[in-house]
C-alpha cells in the first residue's frame with residue numbers, strides 16, 4: 285500500500301465517521317473499527333465501493349485481543365499502519381451518587397481501558413516500525429468534570445488525557461507521537477439524542493462561540509496530528525471547545 289493507513293475506532297457513526305471520511309479525503313486508506321459492523325461496512329462502501337481504500341472491522345475496543353486482531357487484519361490487507369485514532373466512547377447520564385459498580389466499570393472500559401489497549405497494541409507496533417501517530421479523543425468533561433455526561437465518563441476522559449502523556453513520554457524516542465483532542469459539545473446525533481431541546485438551548489447559550497462544535501473540524505485536527513511531519517507535537521491535549529474552558 286502506497287497510501288498512509290489509519291484505523292479509526294468507533295467510526296460507524298458520529299465523530300468517528302467524520303474522522304474516517306476526512307482521513308480518506310486526505311488520501312489515507314482507512315480501517316473503520318466498530319461493534320456496529322453493518323453501519324461500519326456501509327460507511328466503508330460509501331468511501332470506497334471496491335474496498336481498496338476503506339474497509340470495516342468488527343472491533344470491540346474493550347478487548348486487547350480485538351485490537352491485536354485488528355492490527356493483524358490491517359497488516360494482512362495493506363501491509364502497513366501509520367496511525368490509530370482512539371475515538372470509540374459511550375456514556376449514559378447518571379447522577380454521581382447513583383452510579384453503580386457495573387455502570388462505572390462499563391463506562392471506564394469503553395472510554396479508558398480501550399485507550400490503554402489501543403496504545404499498548406499499536407504503540408508497540410509503531411515503536412517497532414520506528415514511526416507512528418496515535419490520537420486519543422478525550423473530552424472537555426475530562427478537564428472540567430463535565431455537566432451533562434456523568435462522573436464516570438468525565439473520570440474516564442481525564443484518564444485518557446493522562447494515559448496520552450504516559451504513552452507520549454514512553455514512545456517518543458521511538459518516533460511515535462501520542463496526542464489527545466478534547467472537544468466540547470459538538471453538533472452530532474448523540475448530543476441531540478441525549479440532551480433535551482430546552483437544555484441544549486441553555487448549553488449553547490453558555491458557549492462563547494454561540495454554537496455547537498463541528499465534527500469535521502475536530503477530524504481535521506486529528507488528520508493534522510497524524511501527519512508525517514507532526515513529530516514535534518507530542519503528549520498534548522488539543523482543546524476544541526468554543527471557548528467554554530480556557531487554561
Ligand SMILES: NC(=O)c1ccc[n+]([C@@H]2O[C@H](COP(=O)([O-])OP(=O)(O)OC[C@H]3O[C@@H](n4cnc5c(N)ncnc54)[C@H](O)[C@@H]3O)[C@@H](O)[C@H]2O)c1
Pocket residue numbers: 293294295296297298299300317318319320343344345346371372373374394421422423424466467468469470471472473474475
Ligand atoms: N458528541 C460530542 O459532543 C462529544 C464531545 C466530546 C467528546 N466526544 C467523544 O467523541 C467520541 C465519539 O463520540 P460520538 O459523539 O461520535 O458518539 P456516538 O455514540 O455517536 O458514536 C460512538 C461510536 O462508538 C461505537 N462504540 C461504542 N462502544 C464500542 C466498543 N466497545 N467498541 C467499538 N466501538 C464502540 C458506537 O457503535 C458508535 O459507532 C467519543 O469518544 C466521545 O466521548 C464526543
